[in-house]
Amino acid sequence: MKNQEETWKLFEQNPLTHSAAHYLITIHELLQEQGYARLTDIAKKLDITRGSASISIKTLKKKNLIIEDHNKFLKLSAEGKKLATSIEKNDQLLVAFFKEILLVKPEQAEIDACKIEHLLSPETAAKLQQFVQLITGNNPLAKKFLSTVHKQHLPAKKPASKS
Amino acid sequence: MKNQEETWKLFEQNPLTHSAAHYLITIHELLQEQGYARLTDIAKKLDITRGSASISIKTLKKKNLIIEDHNKFLKLSAEGKKLATSIEKNDQLLVAFFKEILLVKPEQAEIDACKIEHLLSPETAAKLQQFVQLITGNNPLAKKFLSTVHKQHLPAKKPASKS
DNA sequence: AAAATTTGTTTGACATAGCAAACAAAAAAG
DNA sequence: CTTTTTTGTTTGCTATGTCAAACAAATTTT
Numbered sequence: 001m002k003n004q005e006e007t008w009k010l011f012e013q014n015p016l017t018h019s020a021a022h023y024l025i026t027i028h029e030l031l032q033e034q035g036y037a038r039l040t041d042i043a044k045k046l047d048i049t050r051g052s053a054s055i056s057i058k059t060l061k062k063k064n065l066i067i068e069d070h071n072k073f074l075k076l077s078a079e080g081k082k083l084a085t086s087i088e089k090n091d092q093l094l095v096a097f098f099k100e101i102l103l104v105k106p107e108q109a110e111i112d113a114c115k116i117e118h119l120l121s122p123e124t125a126a127k128l129q130q131f132v133q134l135i136t137g138n139n140p141l142a143k144k145f146l147s148t149v150h151k152q153h154l155p156a157k158k159p160a161s162k163s
Numbered sequence: 164m165k166n167q168e169e170t171w172k173l174f175e176q177n178p179l180t181h182s183a184a185h186y187l188i189t190i191h192e193l194l195q196e197q198g199y200a201r202l203t204d205i206a207k208k209l210d211i212t213r214g215s216a217s218i219s220i221k222t223l224k225k226k227n228l229i230i231e232d233h234n235k236f237l238k239l240s241a242e243g244k245k246l247a248t249s250i251e252k253n254d255q256l257l258v259a260f261f262k263e264i265l266l267v268k269p270e271q272a273e274i275d276a277c278k279i280e281h282l283l284s285p286e287t288a289a290k291l292q293q294f295v296q297l298i299t300g301n302n303p304l305a306k307k308f309l310s311t312v313h314k315q316h317l318p319a320k321k322p323a324s325k326s
Numbered sequence: 327a328a329a330a331t332t333t334g335t336t337t338g339a340c341a342t343a344g345c346a347a348a349c350a351a352a353a354a355a356g
Numbered sequence: 357c358t359t360t361t362t363t364g365t366t367t368g369c370t371a372t373g374t375c376a377a378a379c380a381a382a383t384t385t386t
Contacts, residue, residue: 007277009210011181012344014278018174019373040333047172052374054335059372072334102290114170115177115282124275127265134312145308149297175374182343203363215344217365222342235364 014119016083021118022046023053023060024084027076037074090125091117097132103150177282179246184281185209186216186223187247190239200237253288254280260295266313 016024026045030037043053057074060066065080076084091113098109120128135142179187189208193200206216220237223229228243239247254276261272283291298305 006210007273008181008185010274011278017372018171022171038333039335043334047169048373049375050334051336051376056373058335098287098290102287102294104284104287104290108284108286110170111173112282112284112287115174116279119275119278119282121267121271121275123271124261124265124267127261127267130315131265131312134315135308139311141304141308141311145298145304148302148304149294152293152297180342201363202365206364211343212345213364214346214366219343221365 016087016118018115018118019056020060020065021083021087023056024065024076024080025088027066027074028081028084028088031075038072039074042074086122086125087118090120093125093129093132094120096136097128100136101132101146101149179250179281181278181281182219183223183228184246184250186219187228187239187243188251190229190237191244191247191251194238201235202237205237249285249288250281253283256288256292256295257283259299260291263299264295264309264312 023042023046026042027037030041030045034041039053039057040050042057043050046053057066060080061068064077065083067075067077067080069075094113094116095109098104098112099106102109104112135146186205186209189205190200193204193208197204202216202220203213205220206213209216220229223243224231227240228246230238230240230243232238257276257279258272261267261275262269265272267275298309
């Protein structure tokens, strides 16, 4: 009884909000894609106004997740990079699980993964990773089992009974 | 490219926020436990002030998810009930998956499930459900596979080599 | 060099979601 | 039938996260 009624508040204690997570990921991607990330690039990629970006980035700088250059170029702190990387990994992991194992439609798999990626605890992420690796690996038992899963997942059309 | 940069905004379009979801679930539980749900009962269960509850419940009434009695007793609308039920199911499903299949520690499994439960799409939830049912069911192949999973998941202690 | 554009900040607004504190009305206790 | 307690609302505050619009500074075009 205590459990459910206390657990729910931990949502707010998450290390990052969905919004903050995407600022970090976007900077990470921009740095890889073009070597630098300015406020305007981020705003464009996230499809928000520069004003919104300015304010959000200010707080992420205060929290030491983003660092600003002498020329207003933005980088991730060690902590920021760690968080961005782990969320990106979670996203890939979830997409793989949803698409390849559950056979969720690609579009939907990505939407769900995106909503959840920043909320997975390290423990759960690690264990899901092991699970996905095993079930999609070369283990013959895993292969057989996965094919059974996929057979039952695709039964939509029953072959027109005995009409 | 377009994909990631547009998907992230769908978080806000989710049918319910985490907070709203827990108001609905709490009312649902109170109705089952004691047959009625007053604002104070909800505030107590969620461990928030009556003032906060009053304001949040007002907006949930406007959204037609909560209905108020002539005596200020609260009920769920059809829509509210549907949402509460589906989130509760998602929670149980996720807890089962995390605990029984991934062997995540119970405490953590519940925290993760609680953060995610309102974000799973119906498609993904349905497919996860089928998957969990199959893998924890009586199918011998599933049993064998699950035991393989659990063997690799518990390798922490290697039996003190040949000391 | 002047004009135009781009970049980043600030301001005022709105929505969600919480708090504390003051208050009114209803219910329970004396 | 008063007094006390409980219940629910309102008010003023905080914080996040978005917008539009106005603006200053820097960069680019012409």
